[in-house]
Amino acid sequence: MINKIVILGSGNLAFHFCKAACIAGVEISQIFSRNLETASQLANMAGCDFTNDINKIDENADTFLFAMTDEANLSIVKKLKPYPDKTLLHTAGSLSMNIFENITENYGVFYPFQTFSRNSKIDFSKLPLCIEASNKQTLNALIQLSERLRCNYYIINEEQRQVIHLSGVFGCNFMNHCISLAEKILEDNKIDKNIIKALLKQSFEKVIENGAFASQTGPAVRRDYEIMEKHAQFLSKDELLLEIYKLMSKSIEETHFKK
Ligand SMILES: NC(=O)c1ccc[n+]([C@@H]2O[C@H](COP(=O)([O-])OP(=O)(O)OC[C@H]3O[C@@H](n4cnc5c(N)ncnc54)[C@H](OP(=O)(O)O)[C@@H]3O)[C@@H](O)[C@H]2O)c1
Structure with a gap:
């Protein structure tokens, strides 16, 4: 059973995990973080102690949840002594759970x-x-924790998790960056960037309802080369943006007109 958790890290994910755990009545016994300001905010929310000293980690906890960057997770793991009676977990998309194998047999x-x-x-x-x-x-302990937090859990192996993570990079991170490029194009041309919000809302709703393939519109899927050439000229001063435009258009065309 996972009953008493030390959260390592006090960034975005740690914050939301801590909040959800408090709501679900899962005890957070300590926040460990190099950032004492955000650590104290999370500790305040959970009503627990916080520290930036790995030698003061709460040994009464049964679980250590690593929610830092991959590099920080690895560097802190190296500093830990064996904890055979503890469960060690991390929250990363592309990091092996075996990073914990020298600390305990119970990890995930x-x-x-x-x-x-x-x-x-x-x-x-x-x-x-x-x-x-x-x-x-x-x-089983992870399943119980997922159920207490009321998540939809999926038992996923490392290879599948990496694929899921990669799809998230395209579907979320790249999409978000595309929107920030769109906002910049508007701002650089002194147009209120909020004008795009209705289009974004409609696009997300459409994708969720009909899927991305069926929702694709625009010059590349219409094979409207005249407009694409005009856009290329407009972007000619920004080499990187022009390259992104051409690559995205090529990818759309190849997706929709596969031989
Ligand atoms: N955010 C997401 O959408 C998301 C989704 C799924 C999974 N995850 C995973 O959750 C984990 C945390 O992501 P996050 O978005 O919460 O990251 P984040 O907001 O950037 O927080 C990272 C945490 O790691 C600490 N840290 C960074 N470098 C460190 C170092 N060298 N030594 C010690 N501590 C260090 C940061 O401290 P400082 O505050 O001092 O920088 C912070 O507490 C990652 O494994 C990520 O893949 C994130």
């Missing part, structure tokens, strides 16, 4: 397939959660 992954920013609202009850564990006992 708690990877929510969602985007977390501190100031955004997250409903854990709608969250797809990818779980993976080193043994049956840890898997």
Whole structure:
């Protein structure tokens, strides 16, 4: 059972996990973080202690949840002594759970397939959660934790998790960046960037309802080369943006007109 958790990290995911755990009545016993300001905010929310000293990690906890960058997770793991009676988990999309194998036999992954920013609202009850564990006992503990947090859990192996993570990079991270490029094009040309909001809302609704393939519109899927050439001329001063435009258009065309 996972009853008493130390969260390592106090960034976006740690913040939302901490909040969801408090709501679900899952005890957070300590926040470990190099950032004492955000650590104290999370500790305040959970009513627990916080530290930036790995030698003061709460040994009464049964679970350590690593929610830092991959590099930081690896560097902190190297500093830990063996904890055979503890469960060690991380929350990363592309990091092996075996990073914990020298610390305990009970380890796993708690990877929510969602985007977390501190100031955004997250409903854990709608969250797809990818779980993976080193043994049956840890898997059962992760299932119980997922159920307490009311997540939709999926038992996913490392290879599948990496694929899911990669699809998230395209579907979320790249899409978000495309929108920020769109906003910049508007701003650079002194047009209110909010004009795009209705288009974004309609596009997301359409994709969720009909799927991305059926929802594609625009010059590339129409093979409107005259407009594409005009856009290329407009972007000619920005080499990178022009390259992105051409690559995206090529990808759309190849997707829709496969031989
Ligand atoms: N955010 C998401 O949408 C999301 C979704 C699914 C999974 N995840 C996974 O969750 C984990 C955390 O992501 P996040 O978005 O919460 O990241 P984040 O907001 O950038 O927070 C990272 C945390 O790691 C700490 N950290 C960074 N470098 C460090 C170092 N060298 N030594 C010690 N601590 C260090 C940061 O401290 P400082 O505050 O001092 O920088 C912060 O507490 C990652 O494995 C990520 O893949 C994130």
